[in-house]
Structures are given as structure tokens and as C-alpha cells.
Amino acid sequence: MPLTADALDELRALLGPEGVLSEPAALFTYDADAMTLERVAPDVVALPRSTDEVAAVMLWARAHGLPVTPRGAGTGLAGGCTCETGGVSLSLNRMDRVLRVDHERLFAWVQPGLVNLWLSQQLAPAGLYFAPDPASQQVSTIGGNVSTNAGGPHCLKYGVTLNHVLGVTVVLEDGTSVTLGGEACDAPDFDLASVVIGSEGTTAVVTAVCVRLLPVPEDVQTMLFDFESVEDACHTVSRVIAEGIVPAAMEIMDRHTVGLVEAWLQMGLPTDAAALLLIEVDGPAVSLPAQVERIGAIAREWRARSRRVAKDAAERALLWKGRKSAFGAYGRTASGFYIMDGVVPRTKLAEALATIYRLAEARGLEAGNVFHAGDGNLHPHVLFDAKSERQQQDALEVSHEILRMCIRFGGTISGEHGVGIEKRPMMAELFGADDLAVMERVRAAFDPARRLNPGKILPGGAGCGEAHAHGRAPAQLGGTAFRPDAEGPWI
Amino acid sequence: MDLTPARHAISGLVPREVWVPASAEAVAEAVRECAAARETLAPWGGGVALPHERAPDRCERALVLGALDAMVSYEPDDFTLTAQCGVTIAELRETLRARGQELPLEAPGEERATLGGVLAANASGARRLRFGAPRDRILGARFVTGDGVLARTGGRVVKNVAGHAVHRLLVGSEGALGVFVEASLKLLPLPPSRAALTHGADDALLGDAARWSAFPRRECAVLTVLGPRAAPSYTVPGAPFTIFTGFEDDAARVADGVRFCEGALGASRARRDGHDVPPLWRELAQLEEREGTRLTFTSAHRTPDAIAFLAGHAVAETLVFHAAHGRLHLWPAPQDAPALLALAASHGFTPIAARGVALSPRPSSGATRALRVRISDALDPARVFALGDRWRER
Numbered sequence: 093m094p095l096t097a098d099a100l101d102e103l104r105a106l107l108g109p110e111g112v113l114s115e116p117a118a119l120f121t122y123d124a125d126a127m128t129l130e131r132v133a134p135d136v137v138a139l140p141r142s143t144d145e146v147a148a149v150m151l152w153a154r155a156h157g158l159p160v161t162p163r164g165a166g167t168g169l170a171g172g173c174t175c176e177t178g179g180v181s182l183s184l185n186r187m188d189r190v191l192r193v194d195h196e197r198l199f200a201w202v203q204p205g206l207v208n209l210w211l212s213q214q215l216a217p218a219g220l221y222f223a224p225d226p227a228s229q230q231v232s233t234i235g236g237n238v239s240t241n242a243g244g245p246h247c248l249k250y251g252v253t254l255n256h257v258l259g260v261t262v263v264l265e266d267g268t269s270v271t272l273g274g275e276a277c278d279a280p281d282f283d284l285a286s287v288v289i290g291s292e293g294t295t296a297v298v299t300a301v302c303v304r305l306l307p308v309p310e311d312v313q314t315m316l317f318d319f320e321s322v323e324d325a326c327h328t329v330s331r332v333i334a335e336g337i338v339p340a341a342m343e344i345m346d347r348h349t350v351g352l353v354e355a356w357l358q359m360g361l362p363t364d365a366a367a368l369l370l371i372e373v374d375g376p377a378v379s380l381p382a383q384v385e386r387i388g389a390i391a392r393e394w395r396a397r398s399r400r401v402a403k404d405a406a407e408r409a410l411l412w413k414g415r416k417s418a419f420g421a422y423g424r425t426a427s428g429f430y431i432m433d434g435v436v437p438r439t440k441l442a443e444a445l446a447t448i449y450r451l452a453e454a455r456g457l458e459a460g461n462v463f464h465a466g467d468g469n470l471h472p473h474v475l476f477d478a479k480s481e482r483q484q485q486d487a488l489e490v491s492h493e494i495l496r497m498c499i500r501f502g503g504t505i506s507g508e509h510g511v512g513i514e515k516r517p518m519m520a521e522l523f524g525a526d527d528l529a530v531m532e533r534v535r536a537a538f539d540p541a542r543r544l545n546p547g548k549i550l551p552g553g554a555g556c557g558e559a560h561a562h563g564r565a566p567a568q569l570g571g572t573a574f575r576p577d578a579e580g581p582w583i
Numbered sequence: 584m585d586l587t588p589a590r591h592a593i594s595g596l597v598p599r600e601v602w603v604p605a606s607a608e609a610v611a612e613a614v615r616e617c618a619a620a621r622e623t624l625a626p627w628g629g630g631v632a633l634p635h636e637r638a639p640d641r642c643e644r645a646l647v648l649g650a651l652d653a654m655v656s657y658e659p660d661d662f663t664l665t666a667q668c669g670v671t672i673a674e675l676r677e678t679l680r681a682r683g684q685e686l687p688l689e690a691p692g693e694e695r696a697t698l699g700g701v702l703a704a705n706a707s708g709a710r711r712l713r714f715g716a717p718r719d720r721i722l723g724a725r726f727v728t729g730d731g732v733l734a735r736t737g738g739r740v741v742k743n744v745a746g747h748a749v750h751r752l753l754v755g756s757e758g759a760l761g762v763f764v765e766a767s768l769k770l771l772p773l774p775p776s777r778a779a780l781t782h783g784a785d786d787a788l789l790g791d792a793a794r795w796s797a798f799p800r801r802e803c804a805v806l807t808v809l810g811p812r813a814a815p816s817y818t819v820p821g822a823p824f825t826i827f828t829g830f831e832d833d834a835a836r837v838a839d840g841v842r843f844c845e846g847a848l849g850a851s852r853a854r855r856d857g858h859d860v861p862p863l864w865r866e867l868a869q870l871e872e873r874e875g876t877r878l879t880f881t882s883a884h885r886t887p888d889a890i891a892f893l894a895g896h897a898v899a900e901t902l903v904f905h906a907a908h909g910r911l912h913l914w915p916a917p918q919d920a921p922a923l924l925a926l927a928a929s930h931g932f933t934p935i936a937a938r939g940v941a942l943s944p945r946p947s948s949g950a951t952r953a954l955r956v957r958i959s960d961a962l963d964p965a966r967v968f969a970l971g972d973r974w975r976e977r
Contacts, residue, residue, distance in 0.1 A: 197885045198799050219800070241744045252742065254751075255719050268950040275883035277908045278705060278716060278755065280935035280944040281951065282958055282974070286718055286751040290744050307800040330660050336683065336772030378835040435740045437661045467742045468661075507742040515745070522745055523735065530734040530962070531747035537957040549746065 095135050099156055103138060106148040111186070113137035122181045125168035130513050132174055134161070134181035141186050143261060143269050143299040150297070151267040153180050153543065160265075161545045162293035164205065164236025167228040169431060170512030172240065172292040176547050182297060184235050190214055191300065198305045199258055199275050204235020204298045211303070220305040223250040226508065227416060235298050241290030243508035245341040245415075246372075248466035252508070254289045256304045262288060262296035265539045275302055287534060292510050293545040295538035309374035312340070313384050314408040317396040318365035322346055322461075323442040324394040325367035329465045330438055331390045332371070337383055341372040342466035343415050346445070349460040349473075352421035353414050361414055365397065369465070370415055372408075418462040418473075426458075428478035430491045431471055433509040434498035438468040444501060448472045451493050455486040469507035470498070496521065511549045520551045584649055591627055591645035593969075596638035598625070598645045605650045607667075607725055607733055607764040613646055614762065614967060615731030623969040626762040628700025629671065631692035631872065635938050636757075642969035648699050651764055656739070659684060662770045663722065665739055668699030668763040684770045687714035689868035699763040705755030708868040709805045710829070712885075712908035717754050720769050724750035726761040729963025729971070739767040752958070759971040760962040774831035777860040778841050779805065780851035783822030790891030794847055799885040799907075801843055805829030807867055808887045808904040814870055817863075819852050823894065826887060827867065829860065870903050876917045876939035878924065880932035882909035892930050898923060943976050952977065 095114070104112045113119065114136050123133040135158065138149045153160045159179035166173060175181050187203035190211065194200065195218050202211060208229040212221040225244035226232055232242070238260065243252045250256075259273030273285040288295050319325040322344070329342050345353070345368045354361040361368065369391070373383045388399050402408035422429045436444045445461055452459035452474055463470045472494055476487040495505045495518050505511070505518045519528065528550055535550070536542070586601045602624075604610045617624045622643040627633065629649075651667035652674075658664070659682040666675065672686075672693040679685050689708025690696040696706075702724075707716040723737025726749075736749040753761045788794065789808070798806055807827045809818050818825040826848065830840035845851060855863055871879075882889065887906045893899045898919070903912040911932055915923045920940045927934070934944040945955070956975050963971050 194883070196796060196799065197883050199883065243742055247742070251715070251719065252744075255715060264950070264954065268953075270948070270950045270954060272951075274933075276881040276933060277711060277910070278707075278881050278935065280881070280933065282760070282955055283705070283718055283751060283755050284954065284958070286754075287748055290748055295747075307802070333662065333772070334660055336775055338772070375832075376836050376839055378839050379833050382833065382835065435738075435742050437658060437663070437740055439658065439660045464742075468740055469742045502738075503740045504738045504743040504745045506745045507740075508744055510744055511746065519746060522738075526732050527734045527736060527746075530728060530732060530749055531736060533728075533961040534747055534749050534752060534958065537961040538954070540957070 095156070100136065103136065103149070103152055106152060107138060107140055107145055111139045111141070111145070113139070122163065122183070123174070125166045125171060125173050127169055127171040127174070127512065127514055130171045130174055130176070132176055132178060134175040135178045137181045137183055139183045139186050143263060146182070146263045146297050146299050147267045147269055149180065149182060150263055150265060154265070154267070154541070159543050159546050160297070162235070162239065162297050164233035164239065165207070165228070165231045167232045168236065168240065168512060169433070169509040170506070170514040172510045172512035172548060174513060176513060184233065187299065193218070195220070197275070199302055200305055201300055201302050202234050203300060204233060204238070206234045208232055208234055208237055215305060216308070219308050221308050222303055223256050223306050224253045234301050234303065238289050238298050238301055239291065239293050240508065240510040243464070243469070245343055245464060248342060248464065249338050249340045250306070254286060257285065257289055257301060258304055259302040260285050260288055260298050261300035262298050264296050265541055265543045269299070273302070291535070292512060292548055294535055294548055295544065297544070311377040311380050312372060312374045312408065313380045314370065314372045314402040314411050315384065315387065316400045316411050317369045317371070317391045318362045318398055319367045319369065319394070319396055320365070322367040322445050324396070325369045326441040326465065328369060328391050328394040328396065329441070331394065332387055333438070333466065335386065335390070337373070337386065339371050339387070339466065340374045341370070342464070343370045344368065344461070344463055344465040345415060345418060346461040348458065349418050349421065349462045352425050352460065353417050356421050356424055357413070357417060359410065359414055362398070368414070370411060415462065418460070422460060422473050422475060426475035426477070428476050428484065430474045430476070430487050432491050432494055433506050434470050434472070434495050434503060435507040436468045436470065436498050436501040436503035438466070440501045440503070441465060441468060444470060444497060447497050448494055451490050455490055457483065457487055457490060459490070464507070467507070468503065492518070513548065516549060516551050519549065586647065588645070591630065591647070593625060593633055593636055593642060594638040596642055599643045601645045601647055603647045603650050607651070607727070610646065610648070610762055610764050611727045611731045611733040614727050614729065617644055618730060618965040618967045623967055625969045626699065626703070626758045628669070628697035628703070629692060629695030631690070631696045631700065632704060637973070639969040639972055646762065648697060648762070648764070654678060655765060661741070662772070663739055663741060663767060664770055665765060665767040666698055667765050668697060668702070670698050672696045672698065672701060679770060680773065683773050685773050686720065686768055687771050688717065688720070689864050691869050691872040693865060698766060702754050702763050702766060703756065703758050709807050709864050709905050709907070711905065711910070713802060713804045714771065718751055721750055721754055722767040722769055724753065724763055724767065725765040726750065726753055726763050728761050729965055729967045733764070737767065741769050757970055759959060759968050759974045776834040776837040777829070777831045777857055778837050779827060779829045779855040779860045779863050780841065780844055781817070781819060781853040782826040782848045782851055783819035784824040784826050784887070786823055786891070786894040789824050789894060790888050792886070792888040795886035795888050797847065801840060803828050803840065803907060804831040805864065806887065806907040808890065808902070808906055810900045810902040812900045813903055814866065817866070827863070829864070867903070871912055873901065873914055875914045876920060877937065878913045878915065878920060878934060879936040880911040880927055881935050882911065882932045884909040884931060889930070892926070943973065945974060945976065
């Protein structure tokens with residue numbers, strides 16, 4: 093039911109006229125995140141500027157019986173901020189300030205709409221940075237990172253968002269504001285922040301985040317190896333870690349992906365390689381030469397054909413460019429593709445990849461893989477012709493089979509993108525009814541009225557795949573324009 | 584294993600019965616039975632800390648988890664381990680050390696302390712900042728709620744965002760929300776090199792903020808201050824304070840850290856290397872179990888000068904301050920505790936635990952408490968967990 097003019101006026105009185113969007117054309121831009129197959133426009137978009145304004149929106153929504161779905165930059169890949177049942181899209185984008193930096197005690201309070209990369213850019217002159225670096229960090233927000241417990245290529249060494257958040261200020265469904273955790277480790281309370289983190293906006297609205305800061309590593313070395321078999325690349329990854337070396341990042345691109353990236357960018361990548369393995373180590377300059385040498389030796393033992401070590405920042409950026417361009421390369425090649433976000437134990441990587449290729453081939457589809465090998469987080473892409481209903485259905489089924497394989501191998505259905513709408517049906521395959529019921533209890537304790545992002549994560553609602561098709565490019569998303577270009581930043 | 588009720592008393596409150604369930608399902612059954620009888624129970628690990636905690640109003644049964652001591656799966660190449668929660672920390676350590684790995688945390692009484700107890704206490708030790716607390720290392724768990732439901736959240740792989748992380752909520756909840764029966768943990772390789780330095784410090788050095796200011800960015804594994812009587816066998820004789828710094832990394836980086844530290848503090852009075860270092864960290868953890876009235880604080884402080892305000896105070900004699908992560912333990916005379924709480928608070932120290940004095944350190948603001956009570960009611964609707972009531976207090 094459309095909101096009445098009076099109700100909208102009430103909201104405008106709370107947020108100012110520029111804090112409310114209600115025109116259909118405006119609502120359309122908030123109808124999905126980067127999972128564009130599922131689109132539902134909200135009834136209204138609220139753009140608060142403070143914790144108090146968020147609280148006011150919550151009370152207003154309560155009075156009008158509307159669900160509220162918090163939203164960051166809209167780069168999510170699982171439909172987490174899609175307003176599935178309408179209601180309020182609560183955009184935190186205007187709350188984008190760094191509130192306070194403590195350079196001695198190495199923490200900062202920031203607002204949730206602050207873009208991840210902006211924080212590290214602001215801290216750079218002080219030699220500090222925020223470690224979680226989801227590939228979307230140029231556009232995704234700290235609040236969004238908190239909501240999905242985002243990872244990124246460097247979480248192998250540094251951990252995920254959870255490990256870098258000391259506390260959060262949140263607004264609950266009833267409009268009350270509380271701070272969970274704080275600037276000190278291990279507050280004398282239940283660790284409620286650790287449940288809010290990763291809850292995809294279903295427990296509370298995060299309005300401020302206290303993040304841990306790290307000193308910028310003194311030096312970085314980036315290497316690229318190519319292998320004649322994916323298995324050898326995976327064995328190299330395992331061996332490096334088994335020797336006690338924890339690189340900052342270990343990323344693999346398979347032959348299919350390398351071919352697409354090279355066809356696009358002509359970077360001189362070896363298209364006959366079965367896999368490219370990018371390894372980055374960072375830390376004090378005194379430590380790195382020995383690590384680079386040892387990693388090189390391990391790669392040679394596993395038959396790496398060549399090694400390229402970036403000589404400077406420009407070459408490092410070039411090596412990463414290939415990795416980061418995978419998404420754009422897929423989009424350029426196929427009219428549609430599914431991205432998955434499964435995790436398997438690292439030791440099962442080679443077997444998992446073989447299974448993925450087999451599953452796709454059995455339906456005449458192509459599958460590519462580009463993934464965080466160090467922590468077993470796979471991002472298989474199944475390509476399809478968006479004009480073919482049958483191919484799309486086949487691709488969807490293959491993607492579900494791949495996630496089932498992850499479960500069978502002892503892994504999970506999401507390493508960093510979240511469950512949202514997309515993986516909700518799979519939750520019942522990963523967990524038992526008792527497990528899900530206990531999760532629901534905790535969620536209900538935060539949000540007794542089930543007003544916050546209702547229906548997400550826990551099964552029960554309609555599901556669909558995480559798909560991308562031409563003509564539904566992310567340029568339309570959430571008021572934040574970005575292009576699926578060479579830096580395509582999403583995975 | 585002494586299973587007499589008297590050995591399972593919490594500050595003198597003796598349970599009527601001691602139960603030792605042999606399986607996860609039996610834990611769930613025991614909890615259901617207790618709830619049906621409208622009685623209360625306390626999950627019991629190694630009995631290291633619990634006997635000294637404030638007694639709850641009632642506790643009819645001790646639920647000893649010691650029989651659940653199996654390593655469920657250890658995958659060295661994946662750096663993950665799943666174990667039942669009655670396994671001791673010492674046993675875990677030996678299992679992991681044999682494969683060049685560790686769970687980087689120290690708990691007092693590790694020969695008895697169990698995985699479940701450490702999780703419930705979120706115990707971490709001196710290396711907490713660098714390597715994280717149990718909340719950072721837990722990947723998933725099986726646990727029993729207060730109405731006897733055996734549930735599992737999280738998983739066994741190192742990266743996982745599927746579902747609500749109830750297992751993380753149970754970490755540090757001190758037996759108020761559920762009974763851990765099995766947990767999966769993320770491990771680390773043993774560092775190739777370790778060094779621990781000992782320095783004496785007088786009041787002036789301790790309070791010299793400029794001298795300490797570069798330490799947080801060096802990411803020491805340990806930066807701990809002891810009072811002169813905290814541990815007479817290894818504090819520096821005659822020094823008002825003893826400083827322990829620890830470096831754990833590859834050899835080049837450790838050497839670099841040692842150079843930095845000695846540059847800042849002068850030549851060390853003692854140095855340990857390699858295998859000799861971890862026992863020192865365990866001894867530091869053990870200091871927490873010193874008898875008497877104890878106040879434990881957390882803070883955002885990262886350097887030793889934060890406790891300069893205690894110099895000359897009687898309580899400085901036995902203090903333990905893990906400066907790297909701002910954790911302070913004090914053993915005051917009981918009558919001095921209230922004044923000390925106020926003094927510490929004025930210097931940014933928040934109490935998180937107390938023994939021997941009546942103190943409820945939980946934040947008591949209305950909304951925070953209301954949320955805490957709703958969480959307690961959600962996971963323990965029948966109030967079967969004896970240690971849950973303190974979380975509901977005003």
C-alpha cells in the first residue's frame with residue numbers, strides 16, 4: 093500500500109526534504125543490490141544523517157507498520173539489502189564521516205556510510221590503515237562490510253571484518269540506541285557486537301563503528317606463478333601455509349579466466365597456463381626476501397613454469413589488475429553469469445575445482461574460477477546465455493550443485509558475500525531445523541517485531557540465484573555509480 | 584577425577600549432584616531434565632576459575648564436561664581443529680605442537696582448563712591483541728541451550744558467513760547462555776622464532792609516555808608489566824616494575840623487534856628464546872589465579888604508562904598489566920576495592936570481573952540490560968543456567 097502524503101510529510105519533518113526519496117524513479121534505483129535478478133522497490137528511501145535520525149526513522153516505521161532494510165553502497169551479491177517486502181530502504185550513505193581517530197591507541201570511530209577505501213586513504217599520512225579489503229572497497233561502505241562480515245583478498249593473514257571491529261553503536265527496532273563493545277577489547281557484556289557483525293542488517297542498524305587500525309606494512313612483495321595444472325597451484329598454496337608462512341594474499345585464476353582476461357586486456361598473461369597463482373607477502377622489509385625465496389622454491393617444487401616478482405608499485409598493480417579484472421572479463425564475454433561464494437577446506441581445493449568443471453560440462457556450460465585459495469573461498473562463475481531460459485535454469489542448477497558440493501566437502505555456502513535472499517534456500521541444507529530455530533531465537537531477541545530486513549538469511553522465503561545479465565548493469569544501483577570495467581571490483 | 588559435590592562448589596555453594604554426561608546428546612538430556620525439575624546447573628570445565636567466582640543464588644547440579652574429551656577432527660593442512668569441549672588446553676597444545684601448530688592463547692591452569700571453559704570465559708592471556716581472543720578463533724560450535732536443544736552454528740572452515748553466529752555470542756558468556764559441547768577453531772603455525780625480554784622499570788620509566796609511544800606500531804606479541812611481588816621468581820630484583828616484551832615471527836623480524844626494544848628500554852636483564860618463551864607466557868597467565876580479592880579491568884590503553892597513576896599505591900606491588908591490550912589485574916585489600924574502582928575508572932579502566940567483592944560489572948543502562956535479558960530469555964527460557972542470573976541483574 094503506497095504511503096500517504098501525510099506519512100511522507102512526517103518523515104520529511106524528521107529528516108528534511110533531502111532525506112526522503114519517494115518518487116518512483118528514485119525508488120527504482122534502490123530496488124536491488126548487485127544481485128539484480130530479484131528486484132523490489134521500497135516504499136520509501138530514508139537517508140538519515142545521525143544516530144538520532146536513524147532512531148527517528150525506526151520509530152516512524154514502527155508507527156506505520158513498515159519493515160526497514162539498512163543499505164550501504166548496494167554492492168552486495170546476495171540480495172541482502174533488497175527490500176523484499178517493500179517498506180523503508182534505510183540508506184546510510186549520508187553518514188560517511190570519520191568521527192575520531194586515536195593515533196596512539198590505534199582505533200577510529202567511523203560512520204557506517206564511510207567508503208572502506210576512504211578510511212585507509214585518510215589514514216595513510218599517519219601510516220595506518222583498516223585491514224579488511226573486500227574487492228568492492230572502492231565503493232562499499234564500512235557499515236556494509238560490518239553487515240556481511242566482509243573479507244577480501246588479504247583476510248588470509250589479517251582476518252575478516254569481525255577481527256577488526258572493537259565496537260558498534262546500533263539502533264534497535266524500538267528506536268533505542270546502544271553501544272555494543274567499545275574501544276577496549278572484551279567489554280564486560282555478552283559479545284553482542286559479534287552477532288550484529290555478519291547479520292546482514294537483520295539484528296540492528298549500525299550507526300557508528302569502532303575499528304582497529306593497523307600500521308601500514310613496511311614492504312610488500314607480489315609474485316605471480318603459472319602452472320600446468322590447477323592441482324599443482326593448489327598444492328603450492330597448501331605447502332606455503334604448512335611451512336608457517338602466512339602470506340597476505342594467495343589468489344588463483346584458472347585457465348578459463350586467464351583466457352578471458354587476456355583476450356580483453358592483452359597483459360601478456362600465459363593463456364596456456366592451467367592456473368595463475370598470485371601470492372603477496374607483506375611486513376617488515378627485513379622479513380620479505382627470505383619469504384619470497386622460499387615461496388619461489390616451493391612453487392618450483394610443484395612445477396611452476398615461471399615466476400614474476402613485481403619490481404615496484406606499478407608492476408604490483410598490474411599483477412593485481414589481472415586478478416581484479418575477472419569479473420569484468422566474464423561480463424564482457426557472456427550475456428549472463430552466476431557467481432558463487434562457496435568455501436571448502438583448503439586441502440579439498442583441487443578436488444572441488446575438478447568437480448565444478450565436471451558439473452558445468454555435463455550441462456554444456458562454461459565455468460571459470462577465480463578464488464581466494466589461501467582460505468578455500470571459491471568464486472566459481474557459471475556463464476550462460478541470458479536469452480536462453482534453459483541455459484539460465486541449467487546454470488542455476490549447476491550453481492546449487494556446486495554449493496552442495498561445498499557442504500559435502502565440509503565447507504560452507506558463503507565465505508564473504510552473505511546469505512541474503514540468494515542462498516536462503518541452501519541454509520536448510522547446511523543446517524538442521526534446530527540450528528536454524530536457535531538462530532531465529534537470537535534474531536528475535538534483537539528484533540522482536542521482525543521489522544529489520546525481514547525474511548533474509550533464514551529459509552522460508554522465495555529464493556533465486558545470484559545472477560548478472562547485460563542490461564542490468566550495476567551502474568543503476570543504489571545511487572552509487574560504478575562500471576563493470578577493468579577494475580570490476582566485486583569479488 | 585574427584586566427582587564429589589564438595590569439589591564443585593562455587594565460592595562455598597555446594598551443588599547437590601555432579602553429573603558427567605558422556606555425549607553431546609546426554610548433555611542435552613541432562614539440561615532438559617534439570618529444566619523439567621525446575622532446578623539449575625552450572626557447566627563445569629576444569630574448575631580453574633569457577634570455584635572462585637561469586638556464588639549464584641542456587642545451583643543444584645554441576646554438569647562436568649570432562650568426559651567429552653575427544654579430538655573430533657584435526658586437519659593440520661587446513662589449520663583447523665574440531666574438538667569436544669572437555670579436552671584440556673594442555674592436551675590441545677601438545678597435539679598441535681607435534682604438527683608445528685598452536686592455538687595462540689594461554690589460560691590459567693592449562694593442565695585442567697578445558698576448551699569449553701576457555702571459550703565460556705573468552706580467556707586469552709598476554710598475547711591477546713596480536714593473535715586475538717577465542718571470539719576471533721572460533722569457527723563454529725555445537726552447544727546445548729537452556730531448554731536442552733543441541734544446536735550447531737558456524738562451521739569448520741576458516742571463512743564462513745552463513746547464518747547467525749550464535750557460537751560467537753556464547754563465547755565469554757560464562758555459562759549463561761549455553762553449554763559448549765564441541766568447537767571448531769582456526770589455528771596458526773608456530774612462529775619460526777620467538778624472543779622474550781625482561782626489563783626493570785622505575786616509576787619514571789613506566790610513566791614516560793614518549794618512550795612507549797612507538798610500541799603499539801611494533802605489534803609486539805606481549806607487552807606486560809608486573810609489580811615486584813607479582814611473581815618474585817622472575818621479576819627484576821629491586822625494580823618497582825618488571826616489563827616483559829615478546830616478539831614472535833620470522834627470525835629477521837624478531838631480531839628487529841629485539842633491537843627496537845633494547846633501543847627504547849636499554850639492555851634487557853634477561854632474555855628467553857625459542858622453546859623457552861611459551862612457558863613464560865603460561866606463567867603470566869597463571870598469575871591471574873593469585874588468591875585474594877581481584878579486580879580485572881579492560882581499557883583502550885596500549886602502553887605501560889597508562890598505569891603510572893598506580894605507582895606508589897599498595898596495589899602496585901602485585902599488579903599484572905597486559906599493556907598491549909589494556910588488561911589490568913589488581914589484588915587490593917577488600918576495603919580498598921571501591922576507591923580503587925573509582926580511581927581506575929578515572930584513568931579509563933573499565934571493570935570486567937571481580938572476585939571477593941560484590942561488584943556487577945555489566946553495563947546497566949536500560950536498553951543494554953533489556954537486550955541482555957532478551958538474549959538470556961531466548962537461549963535459556965527456563966533459567967536453568969545457574970550463572971545466568973547475574974546477567975539479568977540491574
